[in-house]
Amino acid sequence: MSDAASNAAPAASGRPAIEIEHVDKWFGDFQVLRDVDLTVNRNERIVIAGPSGSGKSTLIRCINRLEKHDKGVIRVDGIELTEDLKRIDEVRREVGMVFQQFNLFPHMTVLENCMLAPIWVRKMPEKDARETAMSYLERVRIPEQALKYPGQLSGGQQQRVAIARSLCMNPRIMLFDEPTSALDPEMIKEVLDVMVGLAEDGMTMIVVTHEMGFARQVADRVVFMDEGDIVESADPETFFNNPQNDRTKAFLAQILHN
Amino acid sequence: MEWMRKNLFSSWGNSLLTIVALYLVYIIIVPFLDWAVFSAVFTGDSRAACLGPDKGACWPFVYANWDQFVYGRYPEAERWRVNIVFFLGAAGLIPLLMPSVPAKLYNVIFLLVAYPVLAVILLVGGRPGLPMVDTSYWGGLLVTLVVAVTGIVVSLPLGVLLALGRRSEMPVIRMFSVIFIEVWRGVPLITVLFMASVMLPMFLPEGVTLDNLLRCLIGVALFSSAYMAEVVRGGLQSMPKGQEEAARALGLSYPQTMIFIILPQALRHVIPGIVNTFIGLFKDTTLVLIVGIFDLLGQVRTQLSDPNWSAPQTAVTGYVFAAALFWIFCFGMSRYSTFMEHRLNAGHQR
Ligand SMILES: Nc1ncnc2c1ncn2[C@@H]1O[C@H](COP(=O)(O)OP(=O)(O)O)[C@@H](O)[C@H]1O
Numbered sequence: 001m002s003d004a005a006s007n008a009a010p011a012a013s014g015r016p017a018i019e020i021e022h023v024d025k026w027f028g029d030f031q032v033l034r035d036v037d038l039t040v041n042r043n044e045r046i047v048i049a050g051p052s053g054s055g056k057s058t059l060i061r062c063i064n065r066l067e068k069h070d071k072g073v074i075r076v077d078g079i080e081l082t083e084d085l086k087r088i089d090e091v092r093r094e095v096g097m098v099f100q101q102f103n104l105f106p107h108m109t110v111l112e113n114c115m116l117a118p119i120w121v122r123k124m125p126e127k128d129a130r131e132t133a134m135s136y137l138e139r140v141r142i143p144e145q146a147l148k149y150p151g152q153l154s155g156g157q158q159q160r161v162a163i164a165r166s167l168c169m170n171p172r173i174m175l176f177d178e179p180t181s182a183l184d185p186e187m188i189k190e191v192l193d194v195m196v197g198l199a200e201d202g203m204t205m206i207v208v209t210h211e212m213g214f215a216r217q218v219a220d221r222v223v224f225m226d227e228g229d230i231v232e233s234a235d236p237e238t239f240f241n242n243p244q245n246d247r248t249k250a251f252l253a254q255i256l257h258n
Numbered sequence: 259m260e261w262m263r264k265n266l267f268s269s270w271g272n273s274l275l276t277i278v279a280l281y282l283v284y285i286i287i288v289p290f291l292d293w294a295v296f297s298a299v300f301t302g303d304s305r306a307a308c309l310g311p312d313k314g315a316c317w318p319f320v321y322a323n324w325d326q327f328v329y330g331r332y333p334e335a336e337r338w339r340v341n342i343v344f345f346l347g348a349a350g351l352i353p354l355l356m357p358s359v360p361a362k363l364y365n366v367i368f369l370l371v372a373y374p375v376l377a378v379i380l381l382v383g384g385r386p387g388l389p390m391v392d393t394s395y396w397g398g399l400l401v402t403l404v405v406a407v408t409g410i411v412v413s414l415p416l417g418v419l420l421a422l423g424r425r426s427e428m429p430v431i432r433m434f435s436v437i438f439i440e441v442w443r444g445v446p447l448i449t450v451l452f453m454a455s456v457m458l459p460m461f462l463p464e465g466v467t468l469d470n471l472l473r474c475l476i477g478v479a480l481f482s483s484a485y486m487a488e489v490v491r492g493g494l495q496s497m498p499k500g501q502e503e504a505a506r507a508l509g510l511s512y513p514q515t516m517i518f519i520i521l522p523q524a525l526r527h528v529i530p531g532i533v534n535t536f537i538g539l540f541k542d543t544t545l546v547l548i549v550g551i552f553d554l555l556g557q558v559r560t561q562l563s564d565p566n567w568s569a570p571q572t573a574v575t576g577y578v579f580a581a582a583l584f585w586i587f588c589f590g591m592s593r594y595s596t597f598m599e600h601r602l603n604a605g606h607q608r
């Protein structure tokens with residue numbers, strides 16, 4: 001276990017991007033998160049793996065308060081998440097999220113999807129918002145689809161639009177919740193390529209994914225969750241070649257043999 | 259011919275159905291046409307013209323009383339005010355309904371803010387140059403439209419707020435919405451109108467009087483809001499959770515999320531239900547008759563008691579006329595909603 005690595009002195013790059021301390025969460029009687037601790041430093045790329053139902057989505061949804069944690073402390077950029085709506089808004093402006101189901105707005109064009117939040121949340125002038133949107137659409141390599149509706153695009157294109165839409169808010173942290181799980185196999189690569197590009201630019205990222213190739217290539221740290229708990233946390237080299245925990249070993253054996 | 263063979267006589271069963279249908283049309287349409295056109299009376303200025311056997315519809319009754327049907331007892335000298343209100347309403351509504359006409363925002367502002375103020379000033383009066391016309395003189399189509407339009411214009415936004423309230427995370431707001439919706443939905447409109455007309459004044463402080471028509475307007479508007487709330491709630495429930503989450507994750511506030519993301523999609527899903535509620539409301543306006551307000555139907559009935567027009571076919575003629583007018587408005591709403599549905603569906607294929 002490389003606890004030392006996960007607690008690596010944040011002093012070098014200022015305060016950590018995300019601090020999660022002793023977080024518990026219940027859905028009714030069911031405990032989804034059990035005393036979770038996780039610190040994410042600036043520019044760090046974390047991949048979260050684990051069996052379905054282990055609480056991966058819930059954990060990252062707590063980071064932008066789509067879910068509310070019941071106990072413990074979550075700080076994003078030093079801002080502690082509480083009932084205070086102002087702080088939640090502040091955090092959401094800094095944190096982008098990409099969903100498994102894309103969740104584009106089907107009644108708006110691709111361009112409008114990308115311009116909405118910058119205009120209404122960042123109060124950006126329309127012209128600037130349009131320029132920003134086009135530059136990110138170029139970056140995810142679909143500027144020519146700007147005037148289409150999401151329903152007219154393939155899954156891979158939709159997910160790239162969703163990434164561009166998040167980036168238009170100029171977030172400092174990006175959360176990805178199984179961004180390629182809903183895609184046909186031939187479209188997975190185009191989305192992963194965009195994410196690799198982001199990582200190379202130094203974006204702080206937390207990615208829930210089963211794409212172990214992506215984890216090896218990009219992650220600074222792989223975190224394994226099981227039954228609401230972080231069971232193992234290590235750099236990819238150690239995680240894949242020398243896992244310590246039995247549940248991690250079982251999970252890897254299963255996923256790598258498929 | 260080819261089309262007929264394909265669609266009407268493609269099989270034995272189909273042919274039989276076609277023949278039965280044609281026969282039904284024949285036994286309904288032919289006597290009706292005979293009554294309404296061939297045996298109908300078109301000229302005359304009193305019952306004398308319409309008396310006699312084998313006479314059909316008594317149309318002179320309708321044009322002789324046309325003004326009453328449209329304005330009720332609104333003073334003749336002041337009817338130009340009503341005409342202006344009708345005209346402004348049409349001038350505001352028609353461009354709004356045509357998708358190709360630009361400046362929808364200004365159009366809506368005119369219709370929802372400027373127009374109601376103008377309409378009240380003109381219709382009620384009580385200002386220099388505009389003598390006061392008490393609402394007890396209003397009647398006919400004027401009252402029907404005033405009640406229906408007020409109901410429609412108030413019920414949609416109020417229904418949306420109630421539907422959102424019903425899903426609120428704040429217990430007080432949720433409780434209030436649920437109680438409001440269920441109380442109004444559980445009471446017949448007739449009861450609401452009776453209560454508005456008879457009971458409401460008892461609760462008002464002494465000296466404060468509320469106009470009878472205004473009380474009915476409030477009753478109808480709140481009643482239809484409760485129905486609208488349930489229609490809108492159906493639309494809200496059909497929305498995938500991810501839409502709201504994506505909007506909130508982008509930092510949009512709750513009102514922004516509702517206005518830009520959730521409501522445009524949810525309302526679009528329930529256009530047929532919304533228009534259905536509008537149509538129901540339009541027809542329910544006839545119930546104001548029982549609290550002494552004369553809408554179009556009430557006005558037709560009133561004119562029927564005129565001995566000058568007492569003839570065997572006058573009553574049927576009056577009711578058919580009223581029915582036809584109601585039908586034109588309701589059918590128009592129905593067609594428009596179909597048109598919008600097609601247009602919106604073409605806009606974004608999923
Ligand atoms: N809104 C919810 N209400 C109740 N239970 C939930 C809810 N969301 C998730 N769960 C449960 O919490 C557990 C963890 O869910 P999730 O975080 O989505 O897991 P993962 O993303 O790792 O598959 C699952 O057992 C799931 O059924």
Ligand SMILES: [Mg+2]
Pocket residue numbers: 056057058177178
């Ligand atoms: Mg999940």
